[in-house]
Amino acid sequence: MAAFGVSCGAAASYRLFLGGRVSFARGQGLWKAAAAKLQRSLGCQILRLRHTTVVTTRKNVTALRRETYTVDFIKKQIEEFNIGKRHLANMMGEDPETFTQEDIDRAIAYLFPSGLFEKRARPVMKHPEEIFPKQRAIQWGEDGRPFHFLFYTGKQSYYSLMHGAYGKLLDVENRQDQLRAKGLFSEKTKAKDPIGSRWLIKEELEEMLVEKLSDQDYAQFIRLLERLSALPCDEAEEEFVGRFRRSVTIQSKKQLIEPVQYDEKGMAFSTGRGNRKTAKAEVAVYDHGSGKIEVNGVDYLLYFPVTQDREQLMFPFHFLDRLGQHDVTCTVSGGGRAAQAGAIRLATARALCSFVSEDQVEWMRQAGLLTADPRVRERKKPGQEGARRKFTWKKR
Amino acid sequence: MVPGSVLPRLLGAGVRRRPLQLHLVQTATPGPAGPSGRTLGSAAASAAREPERSSDLNERILSEPLKHFDFFNVKELFSVRSLFDARVHLGHKAGCRHRFMEPYIFGSRLDQDIIDLEQTATHLQLALNFTAHVAYRGGIILFVSRKRQFSHLIENVARDCGEYAHTRYFKGGLLTNAPLLLGPMVRLPDLIIFLHTLNNVFEPHIAVRDAAKMNIPTVGIVDTNCNPSLITYPVPGNDDSPVAVQLFCRLFRTSIRRAKEKRKQVEALYRLQGQESSKGRGPADPPSPGVQAELDLGHSP
Numbered sequence: 001m002a003a004f005g006v007s008c009g010a011a012a013s014y015r016l017f018l019g020g021r022v023s024f025a026r027g028q029g030l031w032k033a034a035a036a037k038l039q040r041s042l043g044c045q046i047l048r049l050r051h052t053t054v055v056t057t058r059k060n061v062t063a064l065r066r067e068t069y070t071v072d073f074i075k076k077q078i079e080e081f082n083i084g085k086r087h088l089a090n091m092m093g094e095d096p097e098t099f100t101q102e103d104i105d106r107a108i109a110y111l112f113p114s115g116l117f118e119k120r121a122r123p124v125m126k127h128p129e130e131i132f133p134k135q136r137a138i139q140w141g142e143d144g145r146p147f148h149f150l151f152y153t154g155k156q157s158y159y160s161l162m163h164g165a166y167g168k169l170l171d172v173e174n175r176q177d178q179l180r181a182k183g184l185f186s187e188k189t190k191a192k193d194p195i196g197s198r199w200l201i202k203e204e205l206e207e208m209l210v211e212k213l214s215d216q217d218y219a220q221f222i223r224l225l226e227r228l229s230a231l232p233c234d235e236a237e238e239e240f241v242g243r244f245r246r247s248v249t250i251q252s253k254k255q256l257i258e259p260v261q262y263d264e265k266g267m268a269f270s271t272g273r274g275n276r277k278t279a280k281a282e283v284a285v286y287d288h289g290s291g292k293i294e295v296n297g298v299d300y301l302l303y304f305p306v307t308q309d310r311e312q313l314m315f316p317f318h319f320l321d322r323l324g325q326h327d328v329t330c331t332v333s334g335g336g337r338a339a340q341a342g343a344i345r346l347a348t349a350r351a352l353c354s355f356v357s358e359d360q361v362e363w364m365r366q367a368g369l370l371t372a373d374p375r376v377r378e379r380k381k382p383g384q385e386g387a388r389r390k391f392t393w394k395k396r
Numbered sequence: 397m398v399p400g401s402v403l404p405r406l407l408g409a410g411v412r413r414r415p416l417q418l419h420l421v422q423t424a425t426p427g428p429a430g431p432s433g434r435t436l437g438s439a440a441a442s443a444a445r446e447p448e449r450s451s452d453l454n455e456r457i458l459s460e461p462l463k464h465f466d467f468f469n470v471k472e473l474f475s476v477r478s479l480f481d482a483r484v485h486l487g488h489k490a491g492c493r494h495r496f497m498e499p500y501i502f503g504s505r506l507d508q509d510i511i512d513l514e515q516t517a518t519h520l521q522l523a524l525n526f527t528a529h530v531a532y533r534g535g536i537i538l539f540v541s542r543k544r545q546f547s548h549l550i551e552n553v554a555r556d557c558g559e560y561a562h563t564r565y566f567k568g569g570l571l572t573n574a575p576l577l578l579g580p581m582v583r584l585p586d587l588i589i590f591l592h593t594l595n596n597v598f599e600p601h602i603a604v605r606d607a608a609k610m611n612i613p614t615v616g617i618v619d620t621n622c623n624p625s626l627i628t629y630p631v632p633g634n635d636d637s638p639v640a641v642q643l644f645c646r647l648f649r650t651s652i653r654r655a656k657e658k659r660k661q662v663e664a665l666y667r668l669q670g671q672e673s674s675k676g677r678g679p680a681d682p683p684s685p686g687v688q689a690e691l692d693l694g695h696s697p
Contacts (some may be wrong), residue, residue: 144583145536149555152538152585153564154577163551170548 020306069132077128084125095128103127134210140157157209158217165224168240177215197245199225204246257353257361260287270354274346276373281343285351289327291317309341316349316369320356346372416565417587455661461532468658470524470651474643476513479520482643484633485511487620497620500632509620511632523615523629524651527587530613531559535586538562539648542595546641550591553645557652560585562603563590566595571606590616590627591649592635599627617644 068211085104089096092107104125114122124131139156148390150156150163180186200208202218229241260268268287275281293300293313304310318321330347332340349369353361364370378387441584479485487493487501487509502512530537537559541550547563554561567577574582588607593616595601600623607614608626616627617635622631634640 009466139579140583143534145534147559148552150562152560152562152570152578154567154570155564159470159564163548166548291523 009252030320071134071137074128074132077132080130081125081324088125096324136210139310149205155211155217157211158213158221161209162221162224165221165240168237169224169228169231172228173232173238175234176231177374191219196247196249197377198248200244200246205244207229251340259307260354270351270353272347272349272353274343274348274350274372276342277339277376279332279343280341281330281332281340281347283328283330283344283351285346285355286327286329287355289325291324291326293328304337304341306337309337312338312341312345315345316352316364320360326352326355342373344390345369401554431667441668444658450678453666461529466521466525468525468651468654470528470530470647470654471523473524473647473650474517474520476517478643479513479516479633482556482639483637484636484640484641484643485513486634488636492621493625494621496624497618497622497632500624501620502683511620511634516632519631520633520647521631523631524647526613526629527589527615527648528655530587531557531652534658536560537587537589537652538585539589539591540566540601541591542566542601543592543635544596546591546638549642549645553649557649558560558656559652564603568602571603571612584610585612590614591641592620593622593624593627594602607641614623620646 050125070245085099086096088104088107091111092103094103108123108125110202116122139148139151146152148156150159153159176185199222202213205218205221206213212253225241225244230235233241260270262268269284270284270287272285273281274283295303300310300313304313313328314323317326328349330344332344334340335343346369349364351366353370356364360368380386383391416434419420445581485502487497490504490509493501495537500512500515502510504510527537537554538624539550539554539559539561540665541547541563550563551561570577574584588603590601590604593601593604598621603625604614604616604626613628614626615629616622616624617633618624618627618630619635620631622635624632631644633644
């Protein structure tokens with residue numbers, strides 16, 4: 001007891017000794033104090049605490065100029081690429097004349113196998129135009145006069161685009177005025193824009209113009225195009241606007257709908273698969289039935305005693321208002337109680353797609369019934385008690 | 397392509413200050429002899445004489461228009477009557493009046509200032525004459541304005557002339573920090589024409605001050621609420637009515653076009669002269685009267 005008190009007292013005095021100096025370099029001092037204490041407890045010779053001032057100066061980082069690639073350099077790279085392509089074809093034993101980019105990719109993947117996960121970090125051999133960023137050539141001639149009339153604005157491509165678009169807008173309005181003056185103007189309702197296209201995003205526009213844009217510039221440009229597209233346009237103007245629209249694949253079309261199958265008795269049924277965490281389920285939904293659900297040969301009331309799980313099973317039917325109309329037979333393995341319920345729910349929703357209209361499939365997709373839940377258990381990390389939970393922080 | 401010559405970099409000067417020089421295709425044929433090279437000599441001597449002759453003629457081409465008061469006859473493009481019809485005399489209300497515009501104001505009617513068109517005519521003649529001379533010598537002309545209403549019109553005018561326009565947001569160091577913003581060896585404008593001296597918040601356009609800093613001459617249409625002090629060739633006039641702005645655009649465009657055409661004519665004549673003298677005549681002939689007459693006849697466009 002006395003020895004304990006002595007060591008405590010020593011520790012306390014040690015802390016007091018450091019107290020004056022801790023304020024100088026707080027984190028450092030504390031760590032060194034802890035290290036010194038550890039050494040002391042181990043019985044080693046205590047090293048004298050040395051407070052070194054770490055001089056951190058702001059290094060003048062010169063603005064990194066973008067590497068300019070000259071035209072000759074790019075040409076040389078292209079020549080080297082072509083020669084290398086022929087060598088590669090010879091190496092692979094193929095015809096150098098008909099060696100396409102896909103062949104090159106396959107050859108490189110074979111010759112330089114890489115286990116890196118990041119696809120962009122793997123070795124690649126592509127045409128120099130795709131690798132080196134597009135750059136502006138010199139903007140003025142030998143006498144120093146710039147080529148473009150908006151050169152002195154700084155953003156010549158962007159402003160010339162705005163100028164052109166505004167000019168087209170004025171033309172359309174003039175035409176409308178002329179028609180109105182002649183009395184031939186008819187209020188045509190424009191065909192609604194198909195949902196399958198979107199405006200260019202800012203990065204795509206920057207890439208097209210080879211110029212940096214600000215958000216306000218981009219917003220202004222889109223506003224001008226919207227205004228232009230709202231008026232009755234000619235084909236030339238439509239084509240101009242079409243250059244800045246990209247098509248968008250509608251998500252729901254990607255949904256695979258299982259075909260309806262028929263068993264020996266002539267009963268229509270459809271199968272579906274689903275998984276959740278580690279549980280996998282295969283389900284057969286019969287068209288006409290009384291709402292019976294059989295899981296692994298056992299009634300669902302016995303297999304899932306918890307109400308929550310049974311609610312999960314019923315959700316697809318409840319959503320489509322087909323509660324007592326289908327019979328379900330399913331097999332499920334793996335996972336726990338809730339995971340199995342989730343897997344069966346996903347499988348039944350997928351199976352029901354074949355009995356239901358396309359609009360309802362889209363509604364189901366938007367409700368989240370057709371999306372596999374990607375959440376899995378996060379691993380425990382060393383130095384922590386769980387995946388996220390850290391050990392209790394002890395001040396001393 | 398990248399210009400071949402590597403000019404020595406002066407301390408802190410990244411901007412190319414090139415004098416407005418004649419850029420001609422150097423013909424191999426000997427031109428007419430200048431005042432110094434009259435001696436009959438060997439082929440080498442005559443070859444040495446050619447750059448002399450061409451530089452003499454260059455100088456004459458450049459200096460001849462400067463001897464006349466109105467070489468390009470810009471006076472005939474407008475009259476006080478045409479300015480009046482285009483409502484150039486209408487200024488702002490008396491409360492908006494700028495102190496330095498008082499000399500140019502004729503009076504005020506119902507509290508609206510009226511600009512003196514006689515003075516406007518004189519100033520406009522000087523401004524158009526200067527613009528024409530700059531265009532004749534191959535200078536870069538930049539049209540600047542910050543009124544959104546006329547932005548499209550001014551850009552079209554600039555493109556038609558083959559000159560440059562800036563009717564957008566003016567970035568801070570565009571003229572004063574040009575090597576960084578526009579490129580290492582950029583050539584700055586040789587003349588800036590302001591169709592509207594004020595920007596959207598009724599303050600003087602930054603380019604007025606920056607052009608004065610960079611020694612770039614300016615021509616500007618100053619209304620009664622503008623400050624004409626820093627502008628080299630101020631033209632007091634209305635800058636708000638569409639008619640007035642269209643008139644000024646037309647005047648500038650015509651004078652620039654005239655000057656450029658004149659220059660082409662003179663150069664073509666010089667080339668013709670050179671070819672003729674190489675074909676028939678000897679090297680010791682005096683310069684043919686054709687070129688001289690063309691240079692003297694400044695008044696016919």
